[in-house]
Amino acid sequence: MTDPDRLWRRLMALAEIGAIPGGGVDRQALTEGEAEAWRRVIAWGREAGLDPQTDAAANLFLVLPGRDRAAPPVLLGSHLDTQPTGGRFDGAAGVLAALDAVTDLAASGRVPARDCVVVAWMNEEGSRFAPGMMGSEAYCGLRDLAAIRAVRDADGIGAGDALDRFLAGFPDLPRRPLAAPVGAYLELHIEQGPVLEAAGIPVGIVTGIQGKKTYSxxxxxxxxxxxxxxMAERRDAVAAFARCACALxxxxxxxxxxxxxxxxxxxxxxxxxxxxAGEVRFSIDLRHPDNAVLDAAGARIAPLCRAEATPCAVAVTPLVDAPSNGFDPVLRERIGRAAxxxxxxxxxxxxxxxxDARHLAGLAPSAMIFxxxxxxxxxAPAEWAEPAHLAAGAAVLARVLDDLAFADALPLARGDAR
Amino acid sequence: MTDPDRLWRRLMALAEIGAIPGGGVDRQALTEGEAEAWRRVIAWGREAGLDPQTDAAANLFLVLPGRDRAAPPVLLGSHLDTQPTGGRFDGAAGVLAALDAVTDLAASGRVPARDCVVVAWMNEEGSRFAPGMMGSEAYCGLRDLAAIRAVRDADGIGAGDALDRFLAGFPDLPRRPLAAPVGAYLELHIEQGPVLEAAGIPVGIVTGIQGKKTYSxxxxxxxxxxxxxxMAERRDAVAAFARCACALxxxxxxxxxxxxxxxxxxxxxxxxxxxxAGEVRFSIDLRHPDNAVLDAAGARIAPLCRAEATPCAVAVTPLVDAPSNGFDPVLRERIGRAAxxxxxxxxxxxxxxxxDARHLAGLAPSAMIFxxxxxxxxxAPAEWAEPAHLAAGAAVLARVLDDLAFADALPLARGDAR
Structure with missing residues (x-):
């Protein structure tokens, strides 16, 4: 059985690292705050007998070895970084629920068929280095590590330098290869929307992720x-920004x-x-579940800006282009059965x-529990989840992990009895 | 005679302190860059036999003693701080033209009737600590030094701490009292507008300063x-800003x-x-030569913002309220006669x-040469003045200084022959 009290205590303890007024957390990627969170989570993992590891993209892994060490592992987790004015649950709840499930499995004394690995992905939020989900992007081979390392934060610090400095703080951790095969991926997360609360239902089986495009x-x-x-002679970038933003x-x-x-x-x-003002740079984040609508809306951004920005010049740079995706139907079915x-x-x-599950879905059967x-x-600091809901989600996660840890083979076949 | 080559060389040498790409200067108030500029200007002043002094507001004075040390002095100068992406002439040209005029007077061996004092006012630009013209404001008794010291820059550093640290770098400078009487004030400055260039005229006799209101x-x-x-549930401060800015x-x-x-x-x-976004703070700078128009326009800011900001809340804080002012007619006449x-x-x-001459005009007869x-x-880095125009302005400044230095009494009477 999972231990809901331990999970909650750990989540609140983690929230003290980078705590900001109002109950929030500022623990951005590759900062000393995130390093402190790593040390805490690694210590909890070691208590449970898990082996801490990392990789060249500063993803954190806590490995419970299985019988067949060469078999693609089950990965489960989320991220430990937050927005600059983030909350206590986004990311951390998923990492700690995964740790709880694997800790429980380790404590049971049963040896899983394959490695079961808690993971915390680097820079999911993208507030310091944009765009986010960098760690899973690198792990899944979706973007070259060199390109990721070249990204700079607002202070001009390169992600590469930040990665090197961060990893230098963890010299003893073995490095896993990037893009190694994965048997399955599970991620628990708060919904970040009103649907489950309005329905009064504690567990969401995520069908997929709405499409997203971002621009600079x-x-x-x-x-x-x-x-x-x-006034007539000005090329005022703030005035142009106001017109563009109103039109958009x-x-x-x-x-x-x-x-x-x-x-x-x-x-x-x-x-x-x-x-x-001589220059204004601004970000656009555009999302829609229908890929056709998303594409059409995205295509209007540059013409609208050009029409409004005169006499200023406009450059629109697309950053993220992630179409709407669906999660693995077999895993979704297993989540429903576990619940x-x-x-x-x-x-x-x-x-x-x-x-991050969006990236993992290209590499292995993946699913999410909300x-x-x-x-x-x-x-936002006011972010909040009920302890009972976290316990429910963590229990479902642990049960699906059990399916995956002991299955004869991955991927699971549809309709396999447990 | 003034020395136009020396003046130009010094101006270009000063522009190397805080130089930024494109020929510009970033030498904001009370920074190490400004301290370095002080050291340079003090050294030039000492070469000419002037006594460097300061005051509690970190204004810099270079004093040529007159026969009557108790008589209200002639002040002439401008400022040494710049905008973050400022140019080489704004402020520095006025301080160095004043230094050139007083150096010339000192070299002549004639002892003026009263002290003639080069001045560089603290934080004219207001880019680091807002609003600007702090040094002259303090000197003229228009704002309490304690209120000025309480202002903070974008990094949260208080002007008071910055003043103390800055002045600690100049422990040997005697302190002048604030609000001491002044006999007359002269300031040379680049026009920062297109009028003189379009007219092909090298010297402007400034009639006054257009009124200005600023708000946060x-x-x-x-x-x-x-x-x-x-979207319907958002209270997006950036979207509200765009609507307010467009309407304004x-x-x-x-x-x-x-x-x-x-x-x-x-x-x-x-x-x-x-x-x-949960919050947007923005500055408004509003200017007009007609005080009635300025007041009416200023009064519309808060209602316009309130109408557009919904569902966000609005707080409009007035900062500067400086009506349009006129400079001393006698000094303006003297400038014309000198030219x-x-x-x-x-x-x-x-x-x-x-x-700063706006503040001095309340304390003593004041005038400006553009x-x-x-x-x-x-x-902006592209800021530029022709050497011949600077030489012309400096020659006129020196000649008016001569009037003021040797006059039997100040203020000058209208129509006094030279």
Missing amino acids: VCLSGAEGHAGTLA HREIGGLDPTIKFTIGRVQVRPNAPSVV AALGIPAMPLLSAAGH IPCRSGISH | VCLSGAEGHAGTLA HREIGGLDPTIKFTIGRVQVRPNAPSVV AALGIPAMPLLSAAGH IPCRSGISH
């Missing part, structure tokens, strides 16, 4: 003196009730009160947020 | 997850051809690509930008 837009004007430069919100953000359109980051140069066996109500639902979060609030 | 506006919404929070630019920025309306600084929290005597074409014009700058560009 640069508006280039000309700096000038706020007191002297005539109206035309794309208002397209249908399902679309999500967000300008979350705005960087103004030189950003001084008495200087007409039913435990007497826990469950329902299928689409994930509105992106997760638990409700209060008012759908996430990426 | 805070829009408060609610943070949320960019992938999950429905349209309704106030488009009021008449003379108005200047600038949103130069925008600060988003948490400023992460996948987080709906005529030197055969230098001159014309009256209004200053669109604010200057020189042209290329294409009106300022607060």
